Amino acid sequence: MRPINGDHVNRAVAGLVAALRPAVDRDWENTGAGRLQWSCRKTAEHVASDLIAYAGQLAGRAQEAYVPFDIVLDEGTDNAGLLHVIETTGMLLATAVRTTPPGVRAFHPYPFRSADREGFAAMGVAEVLLHTHDIAEGLGLAHEPADDLAESVLTWLFPHVQPGPAPWPTLLWATGRGELPGRAPVTDWRWRNNLVIPTERLTLTGVRPAAARDLRLGGDGGLEWLEGGPYEGTREAAGFLVKAYEAGVHRPEFGVFTLVRHEDGRAIGGIGFHGAPDEEGRVEIGYDLLEGARGQGYATEAVRALTEWALAREDVDLVLATVEADNLPSQRVVTRAGFTRATVEELRTAREDHDVEGGLQLYVRRT
Incomplete structure (x- = not known):
């Protein structure tokens, strides 16, 4: 790109x-x-x-x-x-x-x-x-x-x-200077630079639609990646971002972020939300990390930072994370980031009302 x-x-x-x-x-x-x-x-x-x-x-x-x-x-x-x-x-x-x-x-x-x-x-x-x-x-x-x-x-x-x-x-x-068929006139507007969330060792950098398109098509999104990157999960998430953008429902602050390491400026993974908060103030988080960056606490640092950013907002009351039952490292990540296992009732509700797949472990963190 x-x-x-x-x-x-x-x-x-x-x-x-x-x-x-x-x-x-x-x-x-x-x-x-x-x-x-x-x-x-x-x-x-x-x-x-x-x-x-x-x-x-x-x-x-x-x-x-x-x-x-x-x-x-x-x-x-x-x-x-x-x-x-x-x-x-x-x-x-x-x-x-x-x-x-x-x-x-x-x-x-x-x-x-x-x-x-x-x-x-x-x-x-x-x-x-x-x-x-x-x-x-x-x-x-x-x-x-x-x-x-x-x-x-x-x-x-x-x-x-x-x-x-x-x-x-x-x-x-x-920008309020013209008309488009089927759309109401714009009387108040602002552009939006991307959100970044700094942590001790990382910067969570919001991915723009232009970069997401490039990632979806196999590019680097304008970033220098650690060997093996970007991970397939990041490319898939970028694809969902592009679809949301093209449908006019993209909320940039609840999109995809890359994890950029301070020490060398390289991207080492991706993190983000599965969508904007629902009417109950629930939002789900997901992440991936390149193999060369694992085992050093980066994932925990990123999950904790993005979760705390979300819970500080008025429209978020609960952050969810779903983890495969046999993925013990990821379960440890969310636990260290302050999440707890959902109760039986919470898991049942998530599966019945929010399409959480069976076989996944549900973790939650509240305000």
């Missing part, structure tokens, strides 16, 4: 310049930008400001807030000069994305207070594509980006949005 990267940022910016350069002699200051409350000029300045801000977050490794600086254009900068500024800030973001090591995250407020280099690249591309549309609409210019750019934004930042018949109209609809 080729993750979204600095080349995508450069292509998006080149598309903006190509679309808007024919109108540099127009009055951007007194022309509204599409459906926005801003003028075309203010919108273009906003693009430049966002691009340099995202570059600054990555370069400065900001963890608690935005790096406290902003961009100010020289007095008298015309529209052509502003496009040059956007080209420059776009290159700065592209360079920051290229030079930031894998796994590094910096502050971004929504929704989990951080983003990785792919997230910042995707946000930069989103800002450029969407605001090029706004400005072009205000100026009466034609603009439609390449499908792969729009699809990258959707699969990296909008995992909760069901894909539509084509990426660009879907992205416009998802």
